[in-house]
Amino acid sequence: MLTDYHNHLERGTLALDYLKQFTDAASINGIQHFGISEHAYHFYQTSDILRNKWVDERRFYDMADYVRLFEEAWRNEIDVKMSIEMDYTPGRHAELGHFIRSYDFDYVIGSIHWIGDFGIDLAEYRKEWDKRDVKEVYRKYFDQVVTLAQSNLFDIIGHIDLVKIFNYVPEEESFLLEQYERATTALAQSKTCVEISTAGLRKPTQTLYPDKRLLQMCFDKKIPIVLSSDAHVPEHVGADFDQALELAKEVGYKEVMTFSKGERKAAPLG
Template sequence: MTESMHDFVKAINEAKPRWSAEGVTLRLGMEADYFPGSEQMLKELVGIYEWDYVIGSVHYIYGWGFDNPDTQDHFENYNLENLYRDFFMMVEKAIRSNIFQFVAHLDNLKVFNYRPDERLLLPYYENIAKALVETDTATEINAGLYYRYPVQEMCPSPTFLDVLIKAGVPLTTSSDSHFPDDIGAFIDVNTRTLLEKGVTEIATFQKKKRIMKPIKDSHPF
């Protein structure tokens, strides 16, 4: 809430020729918080500019920004099974809003290691995979929680990722960089994970159209 969307769009568009000369195609994207009931407002907001993609995310539940380290003790106030049930209900609503080209970090509620036995979460994983397939929405492997938060696990978890791959959900990779130096962080690792699990294509986006591209395993390990 410190920069204007207009300035951001302008900065990216102005940088396109400079990067193009280096052989890099910049795409214009935005991550937008999803709040149930705000669909119309959000549609109007994102409709102002011509995005290549809009990422949908859930970072708040019951008005609580659950990835804020200062309020992590709030997890102690909840029954984790119910908390995850309500969280995944919101993620499903975000997916079914059809506002987003892909929905981000599907299980970021685990950020501070509060998670019930994953076997209890499997029905939710299946349900989210179904919603993504039915709405033709992609998701990502996101490294943010791996290198920046106590859980030190990619989103989605390996078990969740297997469910998504089995359902045929299109996937992209994200470094979730908060700083320029983090752009591309762990993309090589997550690309290798996808290849090892038999995924051969990666989702890219242009003017809100998804374009699947073959994965190139060009990174030395």
């Protein structure tokens, strides 16, 4: 079984023809469980959750159109899961929960892209890294991983160590492992799965998410996994899954989690 649960239509349109380019790519690549998880900040209905200038300029979708797209796909017997990728926003658990419960998602991804007003993975903010203490950024980032897990709002945490995207990594390994340890302890006590994402191979880090040491802790604490490409164009669907599978099996995983209308089920990996 192969999954690809983290994918975006934002570079195209909310149209069946464009969606079908993604699902066709999934079929060609042997992916049996495929989902679209558009960024929630694009939707007017999330304006009470995350607000800043960068986000507000990119809020242009309506959830009614998104839902209609999937309903049209299902009427046409296109096998695609309906999901959303939400920016985990501390202090907005009630609003996050209300939004999630308002739609019949197959699963929900929670990701961390912001530390306060600092967009950690955005090119526009890259110079900010040189002005900040890397250990402090990591501490605050993993603080959010912990509270994301404790919220138990999400089925999957997206690219759990996205914070390494621009290769700013604390030199002190013991500090890094401490962050991994507290993150995985919290995740193990939640319903949240971890994705192995190949997107990092297409970013400056040129590594998979998560780091092998972090994934090993996930396995040791029995945290389930899914596979994802975080494709923003059809050509990236299922990209480099050979490397994701190799990493998963190296640390001991034999199963992958699948989702349908919020129900989860384990299936043999690969």
